[in-house]
Amino acid sequence: MPLFPRAPRSPLYPVFSRYVLTSLFAFSLSAALAQPALAGVNVVATTQDLASLTEAVGGSNVTVSYIARGDLDPHFIDAKPSYMVKLSSANLLIAVGLDLEVGWLPSLVTGSRNPKIVAGSLGYLDASTAIKPIEVPSGSIDRSQGDLHPGGNPHYWMNPENGRKVARLIEQRLEALDAAHAADYKANLARFEATLTSKEAQWTAALAPFRGSAVIGYHPTFDYFADAYGLKVVGFVEPKPGIPPTPKHSLELAGIARAEGVKFVFVEPYHNPEDARSIGSNSGAKVLSMPTSVGGMTGVNTYTDLFDTLVRLITTGK
Numbered sequence: 196m197p198l199f200p201r202a203p204r205s206p207l208y209p210v211f212s213r214y215v216l217t218s219l220f221a222f223s224l225s226a227a228l229a230q231p232a233l234a235g236v237n238v239v240a241t242t243q244d245l246a247s248l249t250e251a252v253g254g255s256n257v258t259v260s261y262i263a264r265g266d267l268d269p270h271f272i273d274a275k276p277s278y279m280v281k282l283s284s285a286n287l288l289i290a291v292g293l294d295l296e297v298g299w300l301p302s303l304v305t306g307s308r309n310p311k312i313v314a315g316s317l318g319y320l321d322a323s324t325a326i327k328p329i330e331v332p333s334g335s336i337d338r339s340q341g342d343l344h345p346g347g348n349p350h351y352w353m354n355p356e357n358g359r360k361v362a363r364l365i366e367q368r369l370e371a372l373d374a375a376h377a378a379d380y381k382a383n384l385a386r387f388e389a390t391l392t393s394k395e396a397q398w399t400a401a402l403a404p405f406r407g408s409a410v411i412g413y414h415p416t417f418d419y420f421a422d423a424y425g426l427k428v429v430g431f432v433e434p435k436p437g438i439p440p441t442p443k444h445s446l447e448l449a450g451i452a453r454a455e456g457v458k459f460v461f462v463e464p465y466h467n468p469e470d471a472r473s474i475g476s477n478s479g480a481k482v483l484s485m486p487t488s489v490g491g492m493t494g495v496n497t498y499t500d501l502f503d504t505l506v507r508l509i510t511t512g513k
């Protein structure tokens with residue numbers, strides 16, 4: 196689809212040619228300034244992790260942007276009009292799914308008035324369909340259990356094997372949208388997987404001494420990461436998901452931390468590590484501020500950077 200459709204020739208062209216040409220030029224110039232020319236498939240990802248995976252697979256055939264910055268809590272993003280504008284020209288919207296974005300994405304998609312990216316269309320990709328969720332609640336759930344996600348824990352990108360599965364799913368969808376570049380997408384995916392495989396061997400080796408270690412999370416953000424590397428999550432700073440910590444709960448948790456010999460308390464960049472300080476000082480566990488996304492901390496610019504940084508923080512303790 197051309198970005199600037201050819202303007203129909205005015206019947207008054209001979210008379211007003213100069214005027215028409217000048218104003219058309221001014222119009223297209225201002226349109227060009229307002230909206231930079233986009234190359235290839237225009238992808239909007241809800242998070243920086245999905246954006247990074249899409250860049251790895253899409254390469255030069257895609258233009259990728261994201262909505263939620265990696266240092267912000269992805270459950271709570273302000274639905275700004277600028278995000279609707281971004282979505283209005285997207286060919287593909289990629290979401291984490293499992294209700295992570297339920298508080299802000301539906302209104303953005305509606306506001307974008309872009310029928311190409313509504314759920315069920317080729318331009319909408321729920322990345323969670325690539326993975327097997329953990330912590331799927333059984334029985335009926337209600338608000339008394341905190342901010343529970345009925346489909347399971349949505350923080351699945353924290354396991355690099357899930358990143359691999361999502362990258363494969365993105366590759367398939369890019370092929371479906373842009374068959375002319377299928378060979379490029381396949382080659383990019385193969386390159387990404389090769390890098391990931393060799394990195395995973397390094398991460399597994401580096402974290403081997405920590406296998407079986409007890410840890411406490413702030414929120415269930417690190418559960419997939421813990422699963423991937425054999426860490427044992429024995430509690431959360433939040434009394435229930437999404438519910439702020441209380442002094443009483445923190446005191447109980449310090450007891451659990453002492454009893455279980457907890458090594459680390461993992462805190463997301465958007466939560467206050469001070470909330471976990473009392474647990475650490477009462478038990479000897481180390482409080483670590485850890486990125487949970489690409490963009491979550493300085494130097495975390497790609498999906499593999501995320502795990503490089505997590506592994507470095509755990510192995511050096513800072």
Ligand SMILES: [Zn+2]
Pocket residue numbers: 270349350414415416436
């Ligand atoms: Zn969550």
